[in-house]
Structure formats: structure tokens, C-alpha cells
Amino acid sequence: MLSERQSMILNAIVDDYIRSAEPVGSRSISKRGDVAFSPATIRNEMADLEELGFLEQPHTSAGRIPSNKGYRYYVDHMAPLKPLKAEDLKLFKQLAAEKLNAVEEVVQHAGTILASMTNYTSILLGPEMFNTSLKHFQLLPLNETTAVAIIVTSTGEVENKTVSIPPGVSASDMERTANLLNAKLSGVPMHMLKARIYSEIGQEIQRHAEHYEQLMKLLDDSLVSGKDQKVFLSGTTNMLIQPEFRDIGKLKTVLDLLEETPTLTRLLNSEQKGIHVRIGSENIHQAFVNCSLITATYSLDGESFGTIGILGPTRMEYAKVIGTLDLLSRAMSRALTGRYGP
Amino acid sequence: MLSERQSMILNAIVDDYIRSAEPVGSRSISKRGDVAFSPATIRNEMADLEELGFLEQPHTSAGRIPSNKGYRYYVDHMAPLKPLKAEDLKLFKQLAAEKLNAVEEVVQHAGTILASMTNYTSILLGPEMFNTSLKHFQLLPLNETTAVAIIVTSTGEVENKTVSIPPGVSASDMERTANLLNAKLSGVPMHMLKARIYSEIGQEIQRHAEHYEQLMKLLDDSLVSGKDQKVFLSGTTNMLIQPEFRDIGKLKTVLDLLEETPTLTRLLNSEQKGIHVRIGSENIHQAFVNCSLITATYSLDGESFGTIGILGPTRMEYAKVIGTLDLLSRAMSRALTGRYGP
DNA sequence: GTTAGCACTCTATCTGAATGAGTGCTAAAC
DNA sequence: GTTTAGCACTCATTCAGATAGAGTGCTAAC
Known part of the structure; x- marks a missing residue:
């Protein structure tokens, strides 16, 4: 669908924008080194990418920012997951090593780790009664x-x-x-x-x-169990440090939704096993149009059991978050399995 | 300590400021009607009040805003509590009437009512194990x-x-x-x-x-009960609509503290029976310097039992909040008493 | 196919002037 | 002595116009 070069350029733009939160121009891409073409060439490709719907332009004389479709392409064609930093891995080992007796403690602790490692908001669903x-x-x-x-x-x-x-x-x-x-x-x-x-x-x-x-x-x-799945939130205030939520109105819509546990349960639970990424308007709920939600499932003795998720702006560090969620969900499954044998 | 007229003027200023969140000038006080003096006279009194520490001036050519000391005077010399609106009273009756079985349900429900009636953040402490x-x-x-x-x-x-x-x-x-x-x-x-x-x-x-x-x-x-008193928060996002928390930094300090349940428990518990008002720096915790915390206690069978509180900016509708807390704490005590008799 | 060059667009930033709310002080009126 | 009218002064806010700079799109040359 996209040429090799278009793909490279799109990648570079998304990467840059995730870092800077500023529209990305042709010159800065050219200077990065990994796309060895002149700004003019890159400009031509950018115009094409915009026409194809992968990029957007806030106004004529600004750089480009990725559209939802652009993020989607980026995520789907992403390079294999980067290994995590050693210090992060240490936290995971702690989770497994620590003598946490109750399932809920494991889940809660995992949520805190997740939020502090990613600087986004973590949403975890406790064990499904089912x-x-x-x-x-x-x-x-x-x-x-x-x-x-x-x-x-x-x-x-x-x-x-x-x-x-x-x-x-x-x-x-x-x-x-x-x-x-x-x-x-x-x-x-x-x-x-x-x-x-x-x-x-x-x-x-x-x-x-x-x-x-x-x-x-x-x-x-x-x-009649009122709430069959408990919701654990952590790092909600991390939402405040994202420049896209400088606007208090947008911020409030999201934070308000985070207080509605039944809706959250519904939104997270709609996922099947494995890792899922919902970008911007791919989320069913209106309040999440400016957000991306990445979820993974953890299990106990092989049975799918609960969901862990990260909520952040669409301009999210996808690679890092997906890698972290993947490892953490495994770590949780490991920490939980074999403890309550049949 | 303050003359009749000074007291009236201070009252008018606090009142106006609570409504508008803007520094109030001598002219607008004079026009209110309840202080029948010319702006010039009021200006003189305002200068005195500032010297005495009851008022502050953001800059030379702005109106005055109440200082913490000003709020304190206002609260201590406040007119007797206004009766609540009929619709609000109805909510209280519902609380008593509803067949809520568990104590925690009563507390949680009371918190929701409190936040939605006042548009501030409610913090309630569940029953004290003690x-x-x-x-x-x-x-x-x-x-x-x-x-x-x-x-x-x-x-x-x-x-x-x-x-x-x-x-x-x-x-x-x-x-x-x-x-x-x-x-x-x-x-x-x-x-x-x-x-x-x-x-x-x-x-x-x-x-x-x-x-x-x-x-x-x-x-x-x-x-070893980890958390002996549960904390129920409601209306945290009401904090966002207060103009004093337009500054994300200040907002984050407060919201971060709201996530620290142990600290909250400590802050609310330091109160004895009855209604207490802590204005701005009267709060021990740094994060609350721009906030006022008003608390009341509820009881079960006469024994002091838990605390309910409202957190908002120092520019708070003290009269309304104090009245609401007073009635709600009574309603809760009534709803709880006589159910688990010896 | 690629790139250099250039005109063009649009935002952000700065400046200076105008506006207006509000004060403090003085002197007159009550 | 108390109150008030009047006036000069201060300072934040707003607006218009000028400027700078980032970035584009297009054309023509390589």
C-alpha cells in the first residue's frame, strides 16, 4: 500500500511527533539521518501521505501530524518490540518475587507499576467472577x-x-x-x-x-454480586501532564469517564485475549476520541481472567507501552498461576 | 476588633468574591445597596482592612480579595445558616428512606449527594474500626x-x-x-x-x-487491618471547574494528594466531633494551601464514628457548605443509629 | 527521479497605544 | 470630625500593526 520510502517517512514523523508533540516539518525529518533525502523530496511524499489520509496539517504553513490512520499504520507495521530497560525489568521481577497473597494485591500492585513506568493512566480489571x-x-x-x-x-x-x-x-x-x-x-x-x-x-x-x-x-x-469485576485505576493525574489535555474541558470529559467504573469495565472487557490497541475514534466512547487505549489480558492457570490497560493521548509511546503491557501481563499470569490449584 | 461598618464591608467583599472570583472594587460594593456609603469612604475602610490583614491586593490598581484571615473572620461571624432549598432537602430524605443495608452504602451514597449538591469534592471516611x-x-x-x-x-x-x-x-x-x-x-x-x-x-x-x-x-x-478506615471520594473532577485551579500545576498537587488515602485519612481524622473549617494554610498539608477543608462527624448510637468533608478552593461557599454538611451528618447519623443495637 | 531555489502562507511574538477598572490623596461639604 | 467629590496616577488587559520564522508548494534545473 505504501512505498518503502513513504513508510519510512511516516514512521519518522510519528516518532518525532510522539516525542515533541509539535507538528513535524520536512527539514527536521531530513536531518534525522534515517531518511536520506532532501527536504523537498520529503515534502512531496508528505503531500502524498496527506492525500492518502495518513497525515494532517493543522494549517498551511505548519508541519504535519499523524492522523488516526497514520497511527494505525505505525502500530501495525511497528518494528519488533524493544527490550525494556534493566531497571524496569527489575520491577517485574519484584512483582513475581514479592509475597503478595491475594489476587487483588497483585493486580493493584501491577497497576501502580504500570502507571509509574509509562507515565500514563493504568486501568486494570480484577478477576472475572466467571x-x-x-x-x-x-x-x-x-x-x-x-x-x-x-x-x-x-x-x-x-x-x-x-x-x-x-x-x-x-x-x-x-x-x-x-x-x-x-x-x-x-x-x-x-x-x-x-x-x-x-x-x-x-x-x-x-x-x-x-x-x-x-x-x-x-x-x-x-x-447478586453488585460489581463482579473491580476496577483499579492508577496514575490518573498523569493525564494532566499531557499537553493535549491542557484544555480543561477535554481533560474533564476523560477524567469524568474514569470515575464511571461500570462504563470502564464495559470498555475494557470488549477485548478478546491478547494485546489490543484502540486509537482515537476507534474507541467506542466519545470521551476517548483524543485517547488511545491499549489492553492486554492476564490469566490464571490458562483461563483468561482479567484485563490490564493503559490510557493516554493518541500521541502515545506505542512501542514502549505495548512492550510493557506484554511483559507485565505475562508476569502477572506467572505470579498468579499455580497458586489455587484445582 | 472590627467596627460595625468594617465588618459589613468585609462581609460584602467576601460575598462578592465568592460569587465572582474577581477582585472586588469599592464602587461595586457601594452599588450593592447593603453598604450605603460612597466608594471613597469604602476605599478608606478597605485600606484599613488591608492594613489589618483581612484583605489583599493582587496589584495596585486592582480591587481587593479576602486573605485567609478575612475568610476566617467571615466564617466566624457568619450569619446563621441559611435553610437549604426544598429539592436538596428531598435528597436527604431519600438517604434516610432508601433501604440501604450496609453502612458503607450509606456513606458512599452520602458522598455522592454531597459532591453533587455543592459542586465541590467530597471526602468521607467510613466507620472507624475503633x-x-x-x-x-x-x-x-x-x-x-x-x-x-x-x-x-x-x-x-x-x-x-x-x-x-x-x-x-x-x-x-x-x-x-x-x-x-x-x-x-x-x-x-x-x-x-x-x-x-x-x-x-x-x-x-x-x-x-x-x-x-x-x-x-x-x-x-x-x-493487622491494613486500612482501617475506608476513604470515599466523590466529585474530584469538580476541582477542575474552579478558576483557581486553571493552573495545571496547582491542580495536580491537589489531585495527587487525593490519591493518597492514608494521608487523607490522617488529615480528616485530626478533627474532633462537630463541624470544623480549615482555611488555606490552616491545613497542615502543603498541597492544600489554596484549599479549604470543611469537616463534620457522623455517629452511630451516639458514638463518634466517621468523618465527612468537603474540599474546595479557599473561595468557597462557606455558608452553603457548612449548612449542607451539618444537615447531612445528622441525616447519616439518623440513618445509621438504632440498626445494630446491642 | 531528485533537489535547489524562491515566492508565498500562516502563526507566534513583540511593540506601543488605547482602554478602563480601581486606587490614594486632597480639599471641600456636611 | 466624618463623609464625599474630584482628580491624578497605576497597572493589567486588549488591540492593531509590524516582524520573524517555520514550513509549504511549485518550478526549473540537475
Whole structure:
């Protein structure tokens, strides 16, 4: 599609612009050394690249900046990932070495590392409930009317929810029901739990307890997990140092969206396994038109498990971020795998 | 200290400045109507007020703006609180009426209301562990080396922590220990728990289990609550719309601090019961020199329980915010009291 | 096909003048 | 003695016009 030379020039422009955030002119490309042509020749090619939609010109007498299409080409034809600096690698090793017990701690820590290494904003999704199974269930009465339901998953995640006790249900009813659940359904994947309750222990409850309907309602309430995936943000204020967000209006649109965890979950989750890059308007959400979002997935025992992402301006250090995400997602998978064996 | 007229003029200036964020001149004060003197007279008084340290002048030919001391005087001599708008009151009633089961839900919801009503940033501290007592304790092994410890407090708060199982400790050891704790120490205030473990059940454990040292270590690990008070932020992006934070540098200092939950906890907790106003440099932390922080405490069954706060520029609508905080803290106390009775 | 040269365009920057908000001081009026 | 009108003065903001400089597009020569 693009000639060798056009490709080189486009690359050089994107590279320069990522560094400087200023429109790039023909002269500065010529002086870089890696494109050994005169400014005039480069100008001709730049005009062609603009016509093809890879470059844009803020105004007639300015240099060129990459368009979304230009970034896309750059990313798709990028040179193989650069190895990371030694000091960065050290951080990853720490992540694996550190005795972090809970999955959430690993995820949170990874997010902090990611943000501080890239100077962008990191968005990580915690474990997907879908892939974990029930370890333990408990119903603990607090007073006459409310109880707290506690669910522990196979990965040690603890979810709790305060629920109302339906009238007529006694403490011993609740205890018996919880015991039944633990005895029969421990190890069942979370996403099948509700169905299995009806099919396998409904009858049992009916036989032993008076208030079948109420107890089932109570279980239903207890197992509605409000937020099934936790969102961990880090480095949100890194957004402020990007010159493209000097404009407070644009900045606010993005930061506002970062507070909407359900939307974030949706945006990150739409990805399949592996690394994905969404540039500018490739993002579904309006607020991200000036941003690029790069995501990767991490896994536990081979099962896809959660997502880690970096949000920054479209003028992003793609090579560095993709390399970092790749390594970090692997490091996380390594840190998590083999700990909660079947 | 200040004459009647000086006080009136200072009040008018602060009022005007809070509304406009622009230095206010003698003419505009004279035209307001509530200070019936000529601009010249007002100018003289303003010069005096500046000499006394209540006002400042950005430059010679500009109007005056209140100094921290000026704000302080304004707050201390403020007219009695204005009644809130009917629509705002409705929100409070909703808070009380809504069937929010868990304490945390009440706190979180209150934070959202607070931020949206004031257009500032709300910072709320969840229940202080100090004032709750132990309801239930559980140690659940996940695999050979790790277990999850779950603590439920009298208010239904659930804390969990993943801990390493010391070598030699068996599942039945852990179960027995947890049962012992529940039998002997249920109802004991959280802040006395550690001491009581040593004094009351240490011997018991020593008698029944082989690995006394290891078990005590395990309990110790389990009960170290990393973050004892949760911090709920809402409306952080409201900071962006304040003209005093047009300067990204200043903005970043504040937003960065908002991400440091431990520091926030410390800053809010330093207050005693009731409403407190910290203006500009009255805040201990450097990052808040351009901010005012207003806090109030809420309680459960009369016991002081947590703190709610509003952070904004020193040019803050003190009357409105103080009134709102006062009512909301009462509404929260009402919504929480009598639910987890002894 | 490549490049040197040049006219042209457009932004950013600087200058100086005009504007206007606001002050401080003095002297007159109350 | 207190208040106010009047006036000279200060300083930030705004605007227009001039200038510099970066960069382009086109043409013609290599």
C-alpha cells in the first residue's frame, strides 16, 4: 500500500511527533539521518501521505501530524518490540518475587507499576467472577432484620453483601441453608451457581425448612454480586501532564469517564485475549476520541481472567507501552498461576 | 476588633468574591445597596482592612480579595445558616428512606449527594474500626500455604486478608482457633482485640494445639487491618471547574494528594466531633494551601464514628457548605443509629 | 527521479497605544 | 470630625500593526 520510502517517512514523523508533540516539518525529518533525502523530496511524499489520509496539517504553513490512520499504520507495521530497560525489568521481577497473597494485591500492585513506568493512566480489571468457583458461603445474622452474606471464591476473593432477612426465617434456617450450600455446591463455578441451587438443593431446602420461598429469595439476594469485576485505576493525574489535555474541558470529559467504573469495565472487557490497541475514534466512547487505549489480558492457570490497560493521548509511546503491557501481563499470569490449584 | 461598618464591608467583599472570583472594587460594593456609603469612604475602610490583614491586593490598581484571615473572620461571624432549598432537602430524605443495608452504602451514597449538591469534592471516611466490635472471625484455608481470614464487625463490615499458613499448622488447628475466638471474644471492641487474645485465649490455644507460636503469629497477621478506615471520594473532577485551579500545576498537587488515602485519612481524622473549617494554610498539608477543608462527624448510637468533608478552593461557599454538611451528618447519623443495637 | 531555489502562507511574538477598572490623596461639604 | 467629590496616577488587559520564522508548494534545473 505504501512505498518503502513513504513508510519510512511516516514512521519518522510519528516518532518525532510522539516525542515533541509539535507538528513535524520536512527539514527536521531530513536531518534525522534515517531518511536520506532532501527536504523537498520529503515534502512531496508528505503531500502524498496527506492525500492518502495518513497525515494532517493543522494549517498551511505548519508541519504535519499523524492522523488516526497514520497511527494505525505505525502500530501495525511497528518494528519488533524493544527490550525494556534493566531497571524496569527489575520491577517485574519484584512483582513475581514479592509475597503478595491475594489476587487483588497483585493486580493493584501491577497497576501502580504500570502507571509509574509509562507515565500514563493504568486501568486494570480484577478477576472475572466467571472463571472462579465457590469456596465457601456464609450467612451471618447481624440483628433481627439484617444479615451479612459472605462468599469466598476459589481464588480467595471475598465478596460480602448485607441483606434483609425475610420474615419468619430463623438463624438456624440460615445456618442450615449455608451448610447445605457448602456441602453440595462447593467447587461449582460461580456463573453456574444460581442454576445449580435450583436444580440441586432447592428440594433439600424444601424438605428441611418451612420457609422455602423466603429462603430462596434470601439466597438470591445474597448471590447478586453488585460489581463482579473491580476496577483499579492508577496514575490518573498523569493525564494532566499531557499537553493535549491542557484544555480543561477535554481533560474533564476523560477524567469524568474514569470515575464511571461500570462504563470502564464495559470498555475494557470488549477485548478478546491478547494485546489490543484502540486509537482515537476507534474507541467506542466519545470521551476517548483524543485517547488511545491499549489492553492486554492476564490469566490464571490458562483461563483468561482479567484485563490490564493503559490510557493516554493518541500521541502515545506505542512501542514502549505495548512492550510493557506484554511483559507485565505475562508476569502477572506467572505470579498468579499455580497458586489455587484445582 | 472590627467596627460595625468594617465588618459589613468585609462581609460584602467576601460575598462578592465568592460569587465572582474577581477582585472586588469599592464602587461595586457601594452599588450593592447593603453598604450605603460612597466608594471613597469604602476605599478608606478597605485600606484599613488591608492594613489589618483581612484583605489583599493582587496589584495596585486592582480591587481587593479576602486573605485567609478575612475568610476566617467571615466564617466566624457568619450569619446563621441559611435553610437549604426544598429539592436538596428531598435528597436527604431519600438517604434516610432508601433501604440501604450496609453502612458503607450509606456513606458512599452520602458522598455522592454531597459532591453533587455543592459542586465541590467530597471526602468521607467510613466507620472507624475503633468503635465497632467483633462479630465473627473465620480462617479458611485456600491451599496448603495460604488461607483467607475474614473478620465481621458488629456493624456488618467485612474485612478480609489473605495470609500465609505457618508450617505445621493444620486445617483443624485453624478451625479450632477460630471457634475459640468466636466463643470467647465475640462482642469485644476491635481496638481491644489483640490484647484480649493474649490475655484470654493464649493459654487455651497453648493447651489444645501444638503450634502455639505459629498460631499466634497467624492470628496476628490476620488481624493487622491494613486500612482501617475506608476513604470515599466523590466529585474530584469538580476541582477542575474552579478558576483557581486553571493552573495545571496547582491542580495536580491537589489531585495527587487525593490519591493518597492514608494521608487523607490522617488529615480528616485530626478533627474532633462537630463541624470544623480549615482555611488555606490552616491545613497542615502543603498541597492544600489554596484549599479549604470543611469537616463534620457522623455517629452511630451516639458514638463518634466517621468523618465527612468537603474540599474546595479557599473561595468557597462557606455558608452553603457548612449548612449542607451539618444537615447531612445528622441525616447519616439518623440513618445509621438504632440498626445494630446491642 | 531528485533537489535547489524562491515566492508565498500562516502563526507566534513583540511593540506601543488605547482602554478602563480601581486606587490614594486632597480639599471641600456636611 | 466624618463623609464625599474630584482628580491624578497605576497597572493589567486588549488591540492593531509590524516582524520573524517555520514550513509549504511549485518550478526549473540537475
